[in-house]
Amino acid sequence: MDRELVHPFSKYLRSAMMPHIWCSGCGNGIVLNCFINALDDLQIDLDKLVVVSGIGCIGRIAGYTNADSFHTTHGRAIAFSTGAKLANPELEVVVISGDGDLFAIGGNHFMHAARRNIGIKVICANNFNYGMTGGQQGPTTPLESLTTTTPYGNIEHPFNLIHLAAACGATYVARWTTLHVRRLTQSIKRVLQKEGFCFIEVVSPCPEIFGRRNKMRTGLEMMEWFRRASVVENFSDPSKAEISSEKIVVGEFVNKEKVSYERLLHEKIAQINEKRVEW
């Protein structure tokens, strides 16, 4: 009897949840692909992996990954993960969510988890808008972009997520686009082996909802923008990591060693109990 052909990566996916909800040309599949490649390269123990997401198109990624996974309320993936990681520091907790989820409604949790240096890994698919609700302006929407709620052009200054993450104290900060699949996979592998709060921004195409209002009707056109504009400037000044139609600064910006909150906490608990025994 012929053996059923099984994709070597199918063990990383919940096939019962397929087909996925993402549009053609969307970059979320590339994020998932790079994530799975990183898991496979490192032979990560899936029984100790927790994938957490918030609300938005990319929020479904937690359900698609064949590990323990949790799809939280809008913006709360990092706060939820803080609890999970502290409760069981042996878990590898990865948050994969969108720019609106992590930096508008969830911005406060991002800042404080980075400041505390909680050992969770945050991957943000930045598609410049709220895709799932039909393309509204968000905290990363470029100036003058057209969205369903900025029909006359966006006048809000977007966040530079790299600058924000670095300023808040993240131990690792990188930005790639979905065009940079090898480098993105490398970065994901790096954060899966690092202690402390790590952040990767993935500039991701949303042709159906964002691109078509901004003269990039297809995924290919958006990828063409990434190819044309991306400049690798590793360890350059995060405050200058711009995203514009002319230039997308990508690379690794921060990679430092800093003891994680959970290690400090458990060392502190051990110290307290040692002292009490001595007394």
Next chain:
Amino acid sequence: MSGRRALISGAHFMSGDIACAEGALCAGCRFFAGYPITPATEIAEHLSERMPDFGGIYIQMEDEIASIAAVIGASYAGLKAMTATSGPGFSLMQENIGLAVMTETPCVIVDVMRGGPSTGQPTLPGQQDVMQVKWGSHGDYSIIALAPSSVQEMFDLAIEAFNLSETYRVPAFVMADEIVAHMWEKVVIPHASKIKIVSREKPHIAPDKYKPFAPDGSLIPPMACFGEGYRFHATGLTHDERGYPKTQDSEVQSRLVRRLCEKISKNADRIIKVEGIMLGDADVVVVAYGIVARAALSAVRKAREFGIKAGLLRLVTLWPFAEKHVAEVAKQAKSIVVPEMNCGQIVREVERAAKETPVAFLSKLGEDPHTPQEILELMRRNT
């Protein structure tokens, strides 16, 4: 300090907030996330000192939304987890309380009620959140809420809340008030081995057969936690028994939401606790809870001295509501009196359950709860 490492037992003089924190530790709580707020702050302060004794986690989060989210995460990672707050923080928590309900997360939320709305009167007592605890998050759901009326009960009901929460996989609430939280009283704590502690039921089947939201016989699904090899998914979206989103399926929505409500309503008789005092021949019954029940008891005793056949039905469990107990006393009583530190919340439930029996309401807002004299006066007018 070394003697304090273990759970305490014996007679102690302590505040309600501290008793609540000690009760939680006794129940096996090993994770606390919170945000400072009067009059619940002492619970956090005490646990920040005591958690390390048990290897437990204390973390002060950036707000109450984060606190409850972290509690849900910690519970899914396998620890018994709690937060404590007051009105403004409780309002912020509401969305994620819905998430805890939807994902059937065992967790305990202490709301030390103060005067609202909004910032209100932070240092003064209230009972104004007793409907919010039932209805505060959107959608249909059921929770369990308890109302301590003494420092002893701050300890006892903290344990009870954990036990119920773990049994029914539902958030359980300790609806305290500023007075029981800040009051100092004697608390008698049995040896830990004598206290009944309940923990969530774990799955008994192989990981590949496990469905995280499939109830086995009872209406409550056994709970695997992160890292145990079950590789399950949980979501705030409407989901099937595998935990997979089913956002377009009416059948799944109906089955899930009805089960979430029925696992509490069908077990109401097991969950509900009341205290009945002198109800046997009572013509007039006071229905009260929290600190107000103490004044009510005093008033009932005084009434008996005056020859009024008075009784007290004290609600220990606020939700699910003790409908049968109220209906039972209403059959015999000529009238029911309900004093509350709000503009009329639980009294609506009492009226509904009491049917034809007239219900008189006595509202108090601000610093002082009802005096026994005020309740007695109302009883006299209603006999």
